[in-house]
Amino acid sequence: xxxxxxxxxxxxxxxxxxxxxxxxxxxxxxxxxxxxxxxxxxxxxxxxxxxxxxxxxxxxxxxxxxxxxxxxxxxxxxxxxxxxxxxxxxxxxxxxxxxxxxxxxxxxxxxxxxxxxxxxxxxxxxxxxxxxxxxxxxxxxxxxxxxxxxxxxxxxxxxxxxxxxxxxxxxxxxxxxxxxxxxxxxxxxxxxxxxxxxxxxxxxxxxxxxxxxxxxxxxxxxxxxxxxxxxxxxxxxxxxxxxxxxxxxxxxxxxxxxxxxxxxxxxxxxxxxxxxxxxxxxxxxxxxxxxxxxxxxxxxxxxxxxxxxxxxxxxxxxxxxxxxxxxxxxxxxxxxxxxxxxxxxxxxxxxxxxxxxxxxxxxxxxxxxxxxxxxxxxxxxxxxxxxxx
Numbered sequence: 001x002x003x004x005x006x007x008x009x010x011x012x013x014x015x016x017x018x019x020x021x022x023x024x025x026x027x028x029x030x031x032x033x034x035x036x037x038x039x040x041x042x043x044x045x046x047x048x049x050x051x052x053x054x055x056x057x058x059x060x061x062x063x064x065x066x067x068x069x070x071x072x073x074x075x076x077x078x079x080x081x082x083x084x085x086x087x088x089x090x091x092x093x094x095x096x097x098x099x100x101x102x103x104x105x106x107x108x109x110x111x112x113x114x115x116x117x118x119x120x121x122x123x124x125x126x127x128x129x130x131x132x133x134x135x136x137x138x139x140x141x142x143x144x145x146x147x148x149x150x151x152x153x154x155x156x157x158x159x160x161x162x163x164x165x166x167x168x169x170x171x172x173x174x175x176x177x178x179x180x181x182x183x184x185x186x187x188x189x190x191x192x193x194x195x196x197x198x199x200x201x202x203x204x205x206x207x208x209x210x211x212x213x214x215x216x217x218x219x220x221x222x223x224x225x226x227x228x229x230x231x232x233x234x235x236x237x238x239x240x241x242x243x244x245x246x247x248x249x250x251x252x253x254x255x256x257x258x259x260x261x262x263x264x265x266x267x268x269x270x271x272x273x274x275x276x277x278x279x280x281x282x283x284x285x286x287x288x289x290x291x292x293x294x295x296x297x298x299x300x301x302x303x304x305x306x307x308x309x310x311x312x313x314x315x316x317x318x319x320x321x322x323x324x325x326x327x328x329x330x331x332x333x334x335x336x337x338x339x340x341x342x343x344x345x346x347x348x349x350x351x352x353x354x355x356x357x358x359x360x361x362x363x364x365x366x367x368x369x370x371x372x373x374x375x376x377x378x379x380x381x382x383x384x385x386x387x388x389x
Contacts, residue, residue: 001095001098001099002099002190002221002223003090003096003099003100003189003190003221004090004091004092004095004096004099004223005088005089005090005096005137005221005223005224005226006089006090006091006224007057007088007089007224007225007226008057008086008087008088008089008167008168008226009059009087009088009089009136009138009140010051010059010060010061010087011059011060011061011083011085011086011087011168011171011255011258012049012060012061012063012083012084012085012086012087013060013061013062013063013081013082013083013084013345014063014064014065014071014072014075014076014081014082014083014084015062015063015064015072015081016064016065016076016081016341017064018048018050018062018064020337020342021062021081022050022052022062024333024336024337025052025054025060025062026052027275027276028272028275028276028277028336029054029163029165029272029275029277029347030054030161030162030163030165030271030275031052031053031054031058031060031161032052032053032154032159033050033051033052033153034051034052034053034146034152034153034154034155034156034159035050035051035146035150035151035152035153035154035156036048036049036050036051036150036151036153037049037050037149037150037151038149038150038151041148041149041150042066045070045071045149046065046066046067046068046069046070046071046072046073047063047064047065047066047067047070047071047072048063048064048066049061049062049063049064049149049150050062051146051150051152051156053154053156053158053159054159054161054165054260055159055160055161055165055166055167055260056157056158056159056160056166056167057157057166057167057168058161058165058166058167058168058260059146059156061085061087063084071084072084075132078132078251078252079131079132079250079251079252079254079343080249080250080251080334080340080341080342080343080344081333081341081342081343081345082250082254082255082343082344082345083133083254083255083258083345084132084133084134085125085133085134085135085136086133086134086135086136086171086255087135087136087137087138088135088136088137088138088224088226089137089138089139089140090137090138090139091139091141092139093111093122093123093124093137093138093139096124096137096139097111097124099190100126100188100189103187103188103189103190104188105126105188106126106127107124107125107126108124108125108126108127108134109124109125110124111123111124112124114148116148118143118144118145118148119142119143119144119145120142120143121138121139121140121142121143121145121147121148122138122139123136123137123138123139124136124137125137128181128184129175129180129181129183129184130173130175130181130184130253130254130255131175131252131253131254132252132254133173133253133254133255162271163262163268163271163272164262164263164264164267164268165260165261165262165268166261166262166263167260167261168258168259168260168261169227169259169260169261169348169350169352170218170226170227170228170229170259171227171228171229171255171257171258171259172228172229172230172231172255172256172257172258172259172348173228173229173230173231173253173254173255173256174230174231174232174243174246174247174250174253174254174256175230175231175232175243175247175253176232176233176243176244176247176253177232178215178217178230178231178232181230181253182217182219182230185219185228185230186219189221190221191219191220191221191228192219192220192221192222193217193218193219194218194219194220194227194357194358195217195218195357195358196215196216196217196218197215197216197358197360198213198214198215198216198234199213199214199360200212200213200214200234200237212233212237212238212240212241212242213233213234213235213237213241214231214232214233214234214241214242214243215231215232215234216229216230216231216232216358217229217230218230218358229358231243231256246344249334249340249343249344250343250344254345255345256344256345256346257329257345257346257347257348258345258347258348259327259347259348259349259350260347260348260349260350261350261351261352262349262350262351263351264351265305265315265326265327265328265349265350265351266305266309266310266313266315268349269313269315269328269349270313272349273313277330277336278330278331278335278336279314279328279329279330279331280314280328280329280330280331281314282311282314282315282316284311286316287307287310287311290307290317293318293361294317294318294319294324294361296361297318297319297320297321297360297361298319298320298321299319299320299321299323299324299355300321301319301323301324301354303317303324303353304353305326310326313328314328315327315328316328318355318360318361319355320355320357322354322355322356322357323352323353323354323355324353324354324355325350325351325352325353325355325357326350326351326353327348327349327350327351328348328349329346329347329348330346330347330348330349331346332344332345332346333345333346
């Protein structure tokens, strides 16, 4: 018996400025407010929270502290704004706990069961190897609402994204050392390894005086399709890696980005650009290498979208023997807002056409484009070498 996950319920984004965060999600990403915390919940939790829908299967809880003792306040004392909870549905919380206890899951509290006019909801949460990011399991199979702490304006699961977002494709996390996190996924949650890659700029040019690299492993839950990509920096230029820079900017490991799945990335990007959401530029040289990279990947088909249309929008292209995928990555929220306190979280938009993997070509391109961006912000140039004895 495995962990009875059925899908993603929501994620919780802790923020200092609730109005600013809501404006970004609703104006730039096309989300919609569908719920707000009740007065009773705000008094109990010391937080004001909003439920935003980004699609039928995409929900974020924005949480701003009202009291210094709240969970949100504790998180924000340690980190800039960022994701503090990942919430997942299970078909049976009892079976989930039976699976997790022998694996030494570290629960934050005992099982909570709430009964109200919407039905019965059971939940439990656990600490993870991802610093202050916690995982919550929710059994809402006998519950008609979103959660007992919220007054809902619209039913969760009813909102159609005007930008075409359909679901969360995956979450990506950055850590300084990967082993504790992959052990958590494998040995505690019972996930399976899906993919890995190791890349260093020395692979391209070993004579570079500076450089950086990463190692990444993707773990997934096959029954539900939930995937987590997990990155660590590697030597010889550990501190110049954008992974280590993220961990310092975030003051710890955390969720680097949320990937949103769409059926038509060209239409989505036109709307996102119109709303002022800022994305990383791929550069002309990227598209010159696409044909050779696709051939090396084993992709022998044709891409339906016009290459010039993709290039004009900086959309990345990769493939495999099974098909191709298109993706693009936004700037960090700290750069969207011009405020370091907004944190290094960013978003990915992805369209899959048969390729369900994490293409090495685009993975490398993401790494390179983020580092170009960080050089522009003088983050890489300012790094000092690690001390030695």
